[in-house]
Amino acid sequence: MYPDQLDPEIIKQDFPIFKRRIYGKPLIYLDNAATTQKPRQVIEAIREFYQNYNANVHRGVYRLSVEATEAFENARAKVARFINAKDSEIVFTKNATEALNLVAYSWGLCNLKKGDRILLTEMEHHSNIVPWQLVAKHTGAVVDYIPINEDGLLVDEEVDRLLNLEPKIVSITQASNVLGTINDVKEIVEKAHKVGAIAVVDAAQSVPHMRVDVKELGCDFLAFSGHKALGPLGVGVLYGKRDLLKDMNPFLGGGDMISRVWLSGAEWNELPWKFEAGTSSVADVIGLGAAVDYLNSIGMSRVRAHEVRLTEYALKRLSEISDIRIYGPRDLDKRSGVISFNLSGIHPHDLATILDEEGIAIRAGHHCAMPLMTKLGVAATARASFYIYNSESDIDALVEGLYKARRIFKL
Amino acid sequence: MSSEFYRDMILDYYRHPRNYGSIEDAQIKVQESNPLCGDDIELYIKLDADKKVEDIKFKGKGCAISIASASLMTELLKGKKLDELLSFSKKDLLDALGIETLGLNPVRIKCALLPYKALKIGIYNHLGEKISEEEEHLLDYEADAEGVS
Numbered sequence: 132m133y134p135d136q137l138d139p140e141i142i143k144q145d146f147p148i149f150k151r152r153i154y155g156k157p158l159i160y161l162d163n164a165a166t167t168q169k170p171r172q173v174i175e176a177i178r179e180f181y182q183n184y185n186a187n188v189h190r191g192v193y194r195l196s197v198e199a200t201e202a203f204e205n206a207r208a209k210v211a212r213f214i215n216a217k218d219s220e221i222v223f224t225k226n227a228t229e230a231l232n233l234v235a236y237s238w239g240l241c242n243l244k245k246g247d248r249i250l251l252t253e254m255e256h257h258s259n260i261v262p263w264q265l266v267a268k269h270t271g272a273v274v275d276y277i278p279i280n281e282d283g284l285l286v287d288e289e290v291d292r293l294l295n296l297e298p299k300i301v302s303i304t305q306a307s308n309v310l311g312t313i314n315d316v317k318e319i320v321e322k323a324h325k326v327g328a329i330a331v332v333d334a335a336q337s338v339p340h341m342r343v344d345v346k347e348l349g350c351d352f353l354a355f356s357g358h359k360a361l362g363p364l365g366v367g368v369l370y371g372k373r374d375l376l377k378d379m380n381p382f383l384g385g386g387d388m389i390s391r392v393w394l395s396g397a398e399w400n401e402l403p404w405k406f407e408a409g410t411s412s413v414a415d416v417i418g419l420g421a422a423v424d425y426l427n428s429i430g431m432s433r434v435r436a437h438e439v440r441l442t443e444y445a446l447k448r449l450s451e452i453s454d455i456r457i458y459g460p461r462d463l464d465k466r467s468g469v470i471s472f473n474l475s476g477i478h479p480h481d482l483a484t485i486l487d488e489e490g491i492a493i494r495a496g497h498h499c500a501m502p503l504m505t506k507l508g509v510a511a512t513a514r515a516s517f518y519i520y521n522s523e524s525d526i527d528a529l530v531e532g533l534y535k536a537r538r539i540f541k542l
Numbered sequence: 543m544s545s546e547f548y549r550d551m552i553l554d555y556y557r558h559p560r561n562y563g564s565i566e567d568a569q570i571k572v573q574e575s576n577p578l579c580g581d582d583i584e585l586y587i588k589l590d591a592d593k594k595v596e597d598i599k600f601k602g603k604g605c606a607i608s609i610a611s612a613s614l615m616t617e618l619l620k621g622k623k624l625d626e627l628l629s630f631s632k633k634d635l636l637d638a639l640g641i642e643t644l645g646l647n648p649v650r651i652k653c654a655l656l657p658y659k660a661l662k663i664g665i666y667n668h669l670g671e672k673i674s675e676e677e678e679h680l681l682d683y684e685a686d687a688e689g690v691s
Contacts, residue, residue: 477606478604478605478606479605480581480605480607480650480653481548481605481606481607484545484547484646484647484650485545485548487647488545496578496580497580501580504580510580510581510582510603510604511580511581535545539545539548540548540553540606541553
């Protein structure tokens with residue numbers, strides 16, 4: 132082990148869930164692209180809120196409310212620093228999906244008209260397809276998709292060709308939740324800006340796993356969810372450039388998002404609260420702050436280095452299995468710790484059931500990316516996705532489990 | 543353990559599905575899918591003059607559990623009368639598959655019941671009856687219930 136290498140066995144001790152046994156076996160959790168497990172620091176922060184200073188935020192003048200508000204806004208500051216944004220550019224939503232919907236509706240409805248183009252890619256999650264389809268239906272805009280090649284990479288010439296059609300908005304995933312492909316978002320953002328498009332990044336699968344700097348990427352909006360980054364379920368984040376957020380209409384109306392309301396109308400609150408209607412999931416936002424602290428204490432470059440090592444090992448071990456098809460790029464620089472695969476003759480659901488008996492949690496299905504499944508020519512894939520608490524022995528167990536599945540299916 | 547489910551009989555029904563295909567002049571044609579996994583099944587039933595199942599076929603893609611289940615179900619229903627199809631229960635199918643004792647989890651029991659759901663919807667459509675809300679709820683949400691999981 133290198134001196135700077137993180138030790139998953141030590142990290143595991145921070146995660147109470149790994150004390151659990153599944154059918155009497157230790158839990159091997161390989162579904163981190165769906166959600167990650169939570170360290171006790173996060174669980175503790177949430178417990179602490181409810182136990183000691185539970186109150187609504189931005190409302191009361193009493194002590195508890197002041198403390199709750201401070202902790203809530205402090206979490207916003209942590210999230211902002213984590214991706215190199217300003218506090219006022221961080222909007223809390225309930226998840227990454229809501230963050231993308233916010234952009235699609237608040238920006239899209241006001242700025243798109245009939246015949247305008249929206250540019251996405253074939254590897255998007257439904258959350259970065261369906262909101263745009265809905266807004267396209269409303270406005271008469273058209274949606275184009277950048278195709279992928281055999282290796283699961285965007286086709287460069289097609290990127291240029293489709294950008295030449297001068298889309299008004301480009302929305303693209305930084306890391307695919309199926310293929311693991313890491314897209315060169317910085318370059319696409321630059322190109323999008325050159326043709327006058329707004330650039331949106333779906334960072335749900337990147338922010339938890341690598342250093343993401345919104346200034347460096349230059350994107351106009353970026354969305355991710357807290358629960359895929361050790362945080363609690365129920366909090367998503369939207370980063371948006373101040374000028375753009377300022378000009379946009381609110382997404383949801385209600386309390387907290389206004390400065391004044393008359394019977395004849397209302398005036399919007401300052402950023403970012405203009406986009407946070409109603410009571411937020413305060414404890415969970417504070418929990419996300421604790422998750423950011425935890426990731427910072429490890430360092431995102433070490434997180435990424437660990438996952439690259441695991442991915443390299445997993446690709447090597449999985450490739451030893453006959454009749455396996457592994458999707459996505461082989462170049463580790465262009466790949467996150469997500470590996471989708473199929474064993475011929477065994478449906479991914481049957482694989483997942485057999486692995487479950489070994490205490491191994493993987494995902495099987497279409498991964499909310501049905502257009503991508505169609506492109507790959509399959510109904511479903513099995514998917515293993517890694518995080519900081521996973522080790523090479525988890526991958527060995529996965530491979531062992533796959534051999535077991537082949538034995539059961541007499542292959 | 544649920545891997546015991548994948549025994550020879552099931553694997554055989556999966557690899558060599560019985561009554562696989564479609565029936566051009568079937569009175570009952572229905573397509574059902576499981577949005578969770580993308581599994582998809584088409585069921586065809588041809589009734590004779592006495593309202594008996596003269597022929598029944600299915601096609602589609604899916605896991606071993608759903609294909610074996612569809613395969614077995616078509617065998618069980620061939621030659622049955624329409625009212626026997628109506629009274630054919632989830633338990634009948636799950637028992638035939640031998641699922642009861644295996645502790646298969648609710649998600650996977652849904653796979654086993656996909657063809658059953660297609661059957662029920664197909665029959666109701668054929669009879670021109672609207673599925674009652676109660677029955678629909680049972681098909682969608684309690685496919686896993688009935689004490690089988």
